[in-house]
Amino acid sequence: MNKRDFLALAFLTVIAVFLVFSVVFMFDEDLHPFGEPTENDMDQYIIDNTQTETGADNGVTSVVFDYRGFDTLGEATVLFTAVAGVILVFRRLKK
Amino acid sequence: MSGMSRIVKTMTSTVFPFAMIFGLYVIAHGHLTPGGGFQGGAVVASACAMVLVAYGSVWTMRKIKEKHLSVLESLGALGFISLAFLGLIFADKIFFDDFIMGPNGIGMIFNNAALGESDIFTAGVIPLMNFAVGLKVIAGLFAIVLVMAYATVKVKEVKSK
Amino acid sequence: MIYNIPYFAVIALILIGLYAILFRRNLIKIVIGITLIESGVNLFLITLGYREGSTAPIYTLSPGGIMSMPVPQALTLTSIVIGVAVLALMLSFIIHIYRHYKTLDVRKIGGDD
Numbered sequence: 001m002n003k004r005d006f007l008a009l010a011f012l013t014v015i016a017v018f019l020v021f022s023v024v025f026m027f028d029e030d031l032h033p034f035g036e037p038t039e040n041d042m043d044q045y046i047i048d049n050t051q052t053e054t055g056a057d058n059g060v061t062s063v064v065f066d067y068r069g070f071d072t073l074g075e076a077t078v079l080f081t082a083v084a085g086v087i088l089v090f091r092r093l094k095k
Numbered sequence: 096m097s098g099m100s101r102i103v104k105t106m107t108s109t110v111f112p113f114a115m116i117f118g119l120y121v122i123a124h125g126h127l128t129p130g131g132g133f134q135g136g137a138v139v140a141s142a143c144a145m146v147l148v149a150y151g152s153v154w155t156m157r158k159i160k161e162k163h164l165s166v167l168e169s170l171g172a173l174g175f176i177s178l179a180f181l182g183l184i185f186a187d188k189i190f191f192d193d194f195i196m197g198p199n200g201i202g203m204i205f206n207n208a209a210l211g212e213s214d215i216f217t218a219g220v221i222p223l224m225n226f227a228v229g230l231k232v233i234a235g236l237f238a239i240v241l242v243m244a245y246a247t248v249k250v251k252e253v254k255s256k
Numbered sequence: 257m258i259y260n261i262p263y264f265a266v267i268a269l270i271l272i273g274l275y276a277i278l279f280r281r282n283l284i285k286i287v288i289g290i291t292l293i294e295s296g297v298n299l300f301l302i303t304l305g306y307r308e309g310s311t312a313p314i315y316t317l318s319p320g321g322i323m324s325m326p327v328p329q330a331l332t333l334t335s336i337v338i339g340v341a342v343l344a345l346m347l348s349f350i351i352h353i354y355r356h357y358k359t360l361d362v363r364k365i366g367g368d369d
Contacts, residue, residue, distance in 0.1 A: 005279075008278040008279065011278070012271075012274060012275060012278060015271070015274060016271055019267045019270065019271070020267060023260075023263050023264070023267060024257075031263075033259070033260055034259060034260045034261075034262055034263065034303065034306065035259075035306055035307065035308035036307075036308065037304060037305060037306070037307065037325065040325065042327070043305075043325040043326065043327055046326060046327070047313060047323050047326070050315075051209045051210075051211075051315060053196075054193065054196060054218065054219060054221070055196040055205075055206070055207070055208060055209045055217045055218045055219055056126040056209060056217065056218035056219075056221055057126060057127050057209050057211065057213075057217070057218070057314065057315040057316045058125070058126050058127060058128070058129070058131075058313075058314055058315075058316075059313030059314060059315075059323070059326040060129070060131075060313060060314075060326045060329050060330055060333075061125050061126055061131050061221060061225075062126075062218075062221070063326050063327055063329075063330040064131065064330045064333060065131075065220075065221050065224050065225075066193055066219075066221065068327075068330060069179070069191045070191065071330075071331075071334055072228070072334070073175075073176075073179070073191075074334075075334045075337055075338065076172060076175060076228065076231065078337070078338055078341055079231070079232070079235055079337060079341055080168070080172055080231075080235070081341075082235075082239075082341030082342070082344055082345055083165075083168065083235040083238055083239060083344075085345050085348075086238075086239050086242060086243070086344055086345060086348045087161060087165070087238065087242055089348045089349070089351075089352055090242050090243070090245075090246045090348065127316050128314070128316060129312070129314065133333060133337055209315070211315045211316060211317070211318065212316070213316055213317075236340075239344050243347070243348060243351065246351060247351070
Protein backbone atom coordinates (compact mmCIF):
# COMPACT_ATOMS: atom_id res chain seq x y z
CA MET A 1 0.00 0.00 0.00
CA ASN A 2 2.82 2.41 0.60
CA LYS A 3 4.40 1.78 -2.80
CA ARG A 4 1.05 2.20 -4.56
CA ASP A 5 0.29 5.44 -2.75
CA PHE A 6 3.71 6.84 -3.56
CA LEU A 7 3.31 6.07 -7.28
CA ALA A 8 -0.16 7.66 -7.35
CA LEU A 9 1.15 10.83 -5.67
CA ALA A 10 4.02 11.09 -8.18
CA PHE A 11 1.62 10.71 -11.12
CA LEU A 12 -0.72 13.39 -9.74
CA THR A 13 2.19 15.80 -9.22
CA VAL A 14 3.44 15.32 -12.79
CA ILE A 15 -0.02 16.00 -14.27
CA ALA A 16 -0.56 19.08 -12.06
CA VAL A 17 2.83 20.59 -12.96
CA PHE A 18 2.20 19.97 -16.66
CA LEU A 19 -1.25 21.63 -16.63
CA VAL A 20 -0.21 24.70 -14.64
CA PHE A 21 2.93 25.19 -16.74
CA SER A 22 1.00 25.00 -20.01
CA VAL A 23 -1.54 27.64 -18.91
CA VAL A 24 0.74 30.15 -17.19
CA PHE A 25 3.73 30.23 -19.48
CA MET A 26 2.28 29.68 -22.95
CA PHE A 27 -0.09 32.58 -23.48
CA ASP A 28 -0.11 34.78 -26.61
CA GLU A 29 1.48 32.06 -28.73
CA ASP A 30 -0.32 28.73 -28.49
CA LEU A 31 -3.19 29.27 -26.05
CA HIS A 32 -5.09 32.44 -26.90
CA PRO A 33 -6.26 34.57 -23.93
CA PHE A 34 -9.88 34.49 -22.85
CA GLY A 35 -11.99 36.51 -25.27
CA GLU A 36 -9.84 36.51 -28.42
CA PRO A 37 -10.14 33.20 -30.22
CA THR A 38 -8.43 32.43 -33.51
CA GLU A 39 -10.02 33.97 -36.61
CA ASN A 40 -12.31 31.27 -37.92
CA ASP A 41 -13.88 31.57 -41.36
CA MET A 42 -16.33 28.69 -40.86
CA ASP A 43 -18.02 30.24 -37.83
CA GLN A 44 -18.31 33.64 -39.51
CA TYR A 45 -19.93 32.02 -42.55
CA ILE A 46 -22.42 30.18 -40.33
CA ILE A 47 -23.36 33.36 -38.43
CA ASP A 48 -23.86 35.37 -41.64
CA ASN A 49 -25.87 32.83 -43.64
CA THR A 50 -28.07 30.95 -41.14
CA GLN A 51 -31.27 32.91 -41.69
CA THR A 52 -31.24 32.67 -45.48
CA GLU A 53 -30.03 29.11 -45.95
CA THR A 54 -31.80 27.17 -43.20
CA GLY A 55 -34.58 29.57 -42.27
CA ALA A 56 -34.03 29.11 -38.51
CA ASP A 57 -33.54 31.87 -35.95
CA ASN A 58 -31.35 29.81 -33.63
CA GLY A 59 -27.69 29.44 -34.61
CA VAL A 60 -26.88 26.51 -32.32
CA THR A 61 -29.88 24.41 -33.43
CA SER A 62 -29.08 24.95 -37.09
CA VAL A 63 -25.50 23.76 -36.47
CA VAL A 64 -26.65 20.69 -34.51
CA PHE A 65 -29.37 19.54 -36.93
CA ASP A 66 -28.46 20.96 -40.33
CA TYR A 67 -24.79 21.76 -40.85
CA ARG A 68 -23.52 18.90 -38.64
CA GLY A 69 -26.34 16.38 -38.68
CA PHE A 70 -24.08 13.31 -38.71
CA ASP A 71 -22.82 14.03 -35.20
CA THR A 72 -26.41 14.07 -33.92
CA LEU A 73 -27.01 10.71 -35.60
CA GLY A 74 -24.00 9.22 -33.79
CA GLU A 75 -25.14 10.71 -30.48
CA ALA A 76 -28.63 9.21 -30.86
CA THR A 77 -26.98 5.82 -31.44
CA VAL A 78 -24.89 6.14 -28.25
CA LEU A 79 -27.98 7.02 -26.20
CA PHE A 80 -29.89 4.04 -27.61
CA THR A 81 -27.01 1.65 -26.84
CA ALA A 82 -26.74 2.89 -23.25
CA VAL A 83 -30.47 2.38 -22.58
CA ALA A 84 -30.33 -1.11 -24.11
CA GLY A 85 -27.33 -1.99 -21.92
CA VAL A 86 -28.98 -0.81 -18.68
CA ILE A 87 -32.20 -2.76 -19.33
CA LEU A 88 -30.12 -5.83 -20.24
CA VAL A 89 -28.27 -5.87 -16.88
CA PHE A 90 -31.50 -6.04 -14.83
CA ARG A 91 -33.35 -8.68 -16.79
CA ARG A 92 -35.07 -11.52 -14.94
CA LEU A 93 -34.83 -14.97 -16.45
CA LYS A 94 -37.94 -17.03 -15.83
CA LYS A 95 -37.05 -20.46 -14.45
CA MET B 96 -38.96 1.64 -2.61
CA SER B 97 -42.10 2.86 -0.90
CA GLY B 98 -43.82 6.19 -1.42
CA MET B 99 -43.69 9.29 0.73
CA SER B 100 -46.30 11.01 2.92
CA ARG B 101 -49.63 12.43 1.78
CA ILE B 102 -48.46 16.04 1.62
CA VAL B 103 -45.65 15.16 -0.82
CA LYS B 104 -48.02 13.15 -3.02
CA THR B 105 -50.54 16.00 -3.26
CA MET B 106 -47.95 18.64 -4.11
CA THR B 107 -46.31 16.40 -6.73
CA SER B 108 -49.57 15.73 -8.55
CA THR B 109 -50.23 19.50 -8.56
CA VAL B 110 -46.83 20.54 -9.96
CA PHE B 111 -46.41 17.72 -12.51
CA PRO B 112 -48.67 19.07 -15.35
CA PHE B 113 -46.97 22.50 -15.29
CA ALA B 114 -43.49 20.98 -15.44
CA MET B 115 -44.48 18.77 -18.37
CA ILE B 116 -46.02 21.70 -20.29
CA PHE B 117 -42.85 23.74 -19.80
CA GLY B 118 -40.72 20.85 -21.09
CA LEU B 119 -42.91 20.42 -24.19
CA TYR B 120 -42.69 24.20 -24.80
CA VAL B 121 -38.88 24.01 -24.76
CA ILE B 122 -38.96 21.11 -27.28
CA ALA B 123 -41.47 22.73 -29.65
CA HIS B 124 -39.78 26.17 -29.84
CA GLY B 125 -36.31 24.74 -30.46
CA HIS B 126 -35.73 26.75 -33.63
CA LEU B 127 -36.60 30.16 -32.12
CA THR B 128 -35.33 30.27 -28.52
CA PRO B 129 -32.49 28.41 -26.79
CA GLY B 130 -33.45 24.78 -26.33
CA GLY B 131 -34.30 21.91 -28.62
CA GLY B 132 -34.81 18.17 -28.47
CA PHE B 133 -32.17 17.13 -25.92
CA GLN B 134 -32.72 19.93 -23.42
CA GLY B 135 -36.53 19.68 -23.38
CA GLY B 136 -36.36 15.89 -23.14
CA ALA B 137 -34.20 16.18 -20.02
CA VAL B 138 -36.74 18.55 -18.40
CA VAL B 139 -39.70 16.19 -18.99
CA ALA B 140 -37.68 13.17 -17.81
CA SER B 141 -36.87 15.03 -14.56
CA ALA B 142 -40.58 15.69 -13.98
CA CYS B 143 -41.37 11.97 -14.49
CA ALA B 144 -38.56 11.00 -12.09
CA MET B 145 -40.13 13.31 -9.47
CA VAL B 146 -43.40 11.32 -9.75
CA LEU B 147 -41.45 8.09 -9.40
CA VAL B 148 -39.77 9.25 -6.16
CA ALA B 149 -43.01 10.55 -4.61
CA TYR B 150 -45.29 7.59 -5.33
CA GLY B 151 -42.86 4.69 -4.95
CA SER B 152 -41.46 2.38 -7.58
CA VAL B 153 -43.91 -0.51 -6.97
CA TRP B 154 -46.95 1.69 -7.75
CA THR B 155 -45.28 3.18 -10.84
CA MET B 156 -44.22 -0.21 -12.19
CA ARG B 157 -47.85 -1.37 -12.03
CA LYS B 158 -48.97 1.53 -14.27
CA ILE B 159 -46.16 1.62 -16.86
CA LYS B 160 -44.13 -1.39 -17.92
CA GLU B 161 -40.73 -0.96 -19.47
CA LYS B 162 -41.64 -2.67 -22.74
CA HIS B 163 -44.07 0.18 -23.55
CA LEU B 164 -41.26 2.67 -22.96
CA SER B 165 -38.88 0.79 -25.23
CA VAL B 166 -41.49 0.81 -28.03
CA LEU B 167 -41.78 4.62 -27.69
CA GLU B 168 -38.02 5.04 -27.81
CA SER B 169 -37.70 2.91 -30.93
CA LEU B 170 -40.44 4.98 -32.60
CA GLY B 171 -38.45 8.15 -31.92
CA ALA B 172 -35.23 6.72 -33.35
CA LEU B 173 -37.01 5.36 -36.44
CA GLY B 174 -38.65 8.75 -37.06
CA PHE B 175 -35.27 10.48 -36.96
CA ILE B 176 -33.73 8.02 -39.43
CA SER B 177 -36.68 8.16 -41.84
CA LEU B 178 -36.49 11.98 -41.91
CA ALA B 179 -32.86 11.61 -42.93
CA PHE B 180 -33.74 9.11 -45.65
CA LEU B 181 -36.51 11.30 -47.10
CA GLY B 182 -33.78 13.64 -48.32
CA LEU B 183 -32.74 10.89 -50.75
CA ILE B 184 -36.17 10.80 -52.42
CA PHE B 185 -37.22 14.44 -52.75
CA ALA B 186 -35.32 17.57 -53.77
CA ASP B 187 -31.55 17.25 -54.03
CA LYS B 188 -30.99 13.48 -53.62
CA ILE B 189 -28.46 13.93 -50.82
CA PHE B 190 -28.54 11.96 -47.55
CA PHE B 191 -29.53 14.13 -44.55
CA ASP B 192 -30.69 17.03 -46.70
CA ASP B 193 -33.06 19.83 -45.75
CA PHE B 194 -35.76 18.91 -48.27
CA ILE B 195 -38.20 21.64 -47.24
CA MET B 196 -36.03 24.77 -47.18
CA GLY B 197 -33.05 23.64 -49.26
CA PRO B 198 -32.18 24.95 -52.73
CA ASN B 199 -34.81 22.84 -54.57
CA GLY B 200 -37.10 22.35 -51.59
CA ILE B 201 -40.68 21.19 -51.92
CA GLY B 202 -41.92 23.83 -49.47
CA MET B 203 -44.76 22.31 -47.48
CA ILE B 204 -45.68 23.61 -44.02
CA PHE B 205 -42.59 24.99 -42.37
CA ASN B 206 -41.35 27.27 -45.13
CA ASN B 207 -41.78 30.94 -44.16
CA ALA B 208 -38.70 33.15 -44.27
CA ALA B 209 -36.88 33.89 -41.03
CA LEU B 210 -36.79 37.61 -40.25
CA GLY B 211 -36.03 37.73 -36.53
CA GLU B 212 -39.66 37.69 -35.37
CA SER B 213 -41.00 34.62 -33.58
CA ASP B 214 -42.78 32.76 -36.35
CA ILE B 215 -43.29 29.07 -35.67
CA PHE B 216 -43.77 28.00 -39.29
CA THR B 217 -40.14 28.56 -40.30
CA ALA B 218 -37.00 26.43 -40.36
CA GLY B 219 -37.85 23.53 -42.66
CA VAL B 220 -37.20 20.05 -41.32
CA ILE B 221 -35.73 21.14 -37.93
CA PRO B 222 -38.99 21.13 -35.83
CA LEU B 223 -39.84 17.58 -36.99
CA MET B 224 -36.38 16.38 -35.99
CA ASN B 225 -36.81 18.12 -32.62
CA PHE B 226 -40.00 16.14 -31.89
CA ALA B 227 -38.39 12.80 -32.81
CA VAL B 228 -35.28 13.35 -30.69
CA GLY B 229 -37.36 14.71 -27.77
CA LEU B 230 -39.55 11.60 -27.69
CA LYS B 231 -36.47 9.39 -27.78
CA VAL B 232 -34.76 11.19 -24.88
CA ILE B 233 -37.91 11.22 -22.69
CA ALA B 234 -38.54 7.48 -23.08
CA GLY B 235 -34.87 6.54 -22.70
CA LEU B 236 -34.11 8.51 -19.53
CA PHE B 237 -37.38 7.51 -17.83
CA ALA B 238 -36.73 3.83 -18.63
CA ILE B 239 -33.25 4.01 -17.08
CA VAL B 240 -34.52 5.55 -13.83
CA LEU B 241 -37.49 3.16 -13.56
CA VAL B 242 -35.47 -0.02 -14.11
CA MET B 243 -32.77 0.98 -11.62
CA ALA B 244 -35.32 1.93 -8.92
CA TYR B 245 -37.33 -1.28 -9.32
CA ALA B 246 -34.26 -3.55 -9.20
CA THR B 247 -33.59 -2.82 -5.54
CA VAL B 248 -37.08 -3.85 -4.41
CA LYS B 249 -36.98 -7.43 -5.62
CA VAL B 250 -33.69 -8.19 -3.83
CA LYS B 251 -35.21 -7.36 -0.44
CA GLU B 252 -38.29 -9.50 -1.14
CA VAL B 253 -36.23 -12.50 -2.20
CA LYS B 254 -33.89 -12.24 0.79
CA SER B 255 -36.68 -12.07 3.35
CA LYS B 256 -38.28 -15.35 2.21
CA MET C 257 -3.31 37.09 -15.88
CA ILE C 258 -6.23 37.35 -13.47
CA TYR C 259 -8.57 37.83 -16.43
CA ASN C 260 -8.06 34.22 -17.56
CA ILE C 261 -9.87 32.68 -14.59
CA PRO C 262 -11.92 30.13 -16.63
CA TYR C 263 -8.73 28.26 -17.52
CA PHE C 264 -7.74 28.02 -13.86
CA ALA C 265 -11.23 26.73 -13.01
CA VAL C 266 -10.75 23.97 -15.62
CA ILE C 267 -7.41 22.99 -14.05
CA ALA C 268 -8.95 22.89 -10.55
CA LEU C 269 -11.85 20.67 -11.68
CA ILE C 270 -9.58 18.20 -13.47
CA LEU C 271 -7.12 17.95 -10.56
CA ILE C 272 -9.86 17.40 -7.94
CA GLY C 273 -11.44 14.69 -10.11
CA LEU C 274 -8.10 12.96 -10.60
CA TYR C 275 -7.45 13.03 -6.83
CA ALA C 276 -10.84 11.42 -6.17
CA ILE C 277 -10.11 8.59 -8.63
CA LEU C 278 -6.65 7.79 -7.25
CA PHE C 279 -7.04 8.12 -3.49
CA ARG C 280 -10.56 7.03 -2.51
CA ARG C 281 -11.74 3.52 -1.69
CA ASN C 282 -15.51 3.70 -2.11
CA LEU C 283 -16.68 2.81 -5.63
CA ILE C 284 -19.29 5.59 -5.77
CA LYS C 285 -16.70 8.25 -4.91
CA ILE C 286 -14.57 7.04 -7.83
CA VAL C 287 -17.57 7.46 -10.17
CA ILE C 288 -18.08 11.01 -8.85
CA GLY C 289 -14.44 11.74 -9.71
CA ILE C 290 -14.99 10.59 -13.31
CA THR C 291 -18.00 12.92 -13.57
CA LEU C 292 -15.91 15.86 -12.30
CA ILE C 293 -13.30 15.32 -15.02
CA GLU C 294 -16.06 15.31 -17.67
CA SER C 295 -17.47 18.58 -16.31
CA GLY C 296 -14.03 20.16 -16.51
CA VAL C 297 -13.58 19.16 -20.15
CA ASN C 298 -17.04 20.54 -21.10
CA LEU C 299 -16.19 23.87 -19.47
CA PHE C 300 -12.94 24.01 -21.45
CA LEU C 301 -14.81 23.47 -24.74
CA ILE C 302 -17.21 26.35 -24.08
CA THR C 303 -14.42 28.70 -22.95
CA LEU C 304 -12.64 28.38 -26.29
CA GLY C 305 -15.49 29.98 -28.24
CA TYR C 306 -16.05 33.34 -26.56
CA ARG C 307 -15.50 36.66 -28.30
CA GLU C 308 -15.13 39.76 -26.18
CA GLY C 309 -18.37 41.72 -25.71
CA SER C 310 -20.55 39.31 -27.66
CA THR C 311 -24.07 37.94 -27.13
CA ALA C 312 -25.67 34.57 -27.81
CA PRO C 313 -25.98 33.50 -31.50
CA ILE C 314 -29.79 33.86 -31.61
CA TYR C 315 -31.65 36.22 -33.93
CA THR C 316 -35.06 36.43 -32.20
CA LEU C 317 -35.31 40.01 -30.78
CA SER C 318 -31.52 40.23 -30.63
CA PRO C 319 -29.84 43.49 -29.56
CA GLY C 320 -27.34 43.38 -32.45
CA GLY C 321 -23.55 43.40 -32.28
CA ILE C 322 -21.01 40.61 -32.40
CA MET C 323 -22.10 37.02 -31.75
CA SER C 324 -20.04 34.25 -30.19
CA MET C 325 -19.09 31.10 -32.07
CA PRO C 326 -21.87 28.47 -32.21
CA VAL C 327 -19.85 25.37 -33.17
CA PRO C 328 -18.16 24.67 -29.77
CA GLN C 329 -21.56 24.95 -28.07
CA ALA C 330 -22.99 22.29 -30.40
CA LEU C 331 -20.06 19.93 -29.70
CA THR C 332 -20.47 20.41 -25.92
CA LEU C 333 -24.14 19.35 -26.20
CA THR C 334 -23.09 16.01 -27.67
CA SER C 335 -20.41 15.55 -25.01
CA ILE C 336 -22.87 16.10 -22.15
CA VAL C 337 -25.30 13.49 -23.50
CA ILE C 338 -22.49 10.95 -23.88
CA GLY C 339 -21.43 11.64 -20.28
CA VAL C 340 -24.96 10.86 -19.05
CA ALA C 341 -25.02 7.56 -20.97
CA VAL C 342 -21.65 6.41 -19.55
CA LEU C 343 -22.72 7.39 -16.00
CA ALA C 344 -25.92 5.32 -16.27
CA LEU C 345 -23.99 2.21 -17.34
CA MET C 346 -21.38 2.62 -14.58
CA LEU C 347 -24.03 2.92 -11.85
CA SER C 348 -25.94 -0.15 -13.04
CA PHE C 349 -22.71 -2.19 -12.91
CA ILE C 350 -22.09 -0.98 -9.35
CA ILE C 351 -25.53 -2.26 -8.27
CA HIS C 352 -24.70 -5.64 -9.84
CA ILE C 353 -21.30 -5.79 -8.10
CA TYR C 354 -22.86 -5.00 -4.71
CA ARG C 355 -25.30 -7.89 -5.03
CA HIS C 356 -22.46 -10.35 -5.62
CA TYR C 357 -19.70 -9.19 -3.21
CA LYS C 358 -21.82 -7.50 -0.44
CA THR C 359 -19.24 -4.70 -0.12
CA LEU C 360 -18.25 -1.52 -1.98
CA ASP C 361 -14.59 -1.36 -0.95
CA VAL C 362 -12.30 -1.39 -3.97
CA ARG C 363 -9.35 -2.95 -2.11
CA LYS C 364 -11.40 -5.94 -0.95
CA ILE C 365 -13.01 -6.62 -4.34
CA GLY C 366 -9.90 -6.54 -6.51
CA GLY C 367 -8.10 -9.50 -4.91
CA ASP C 368 -5.27 -9.45 -2.39
CA ASP C 369 -2.66 -6.67 -2.49
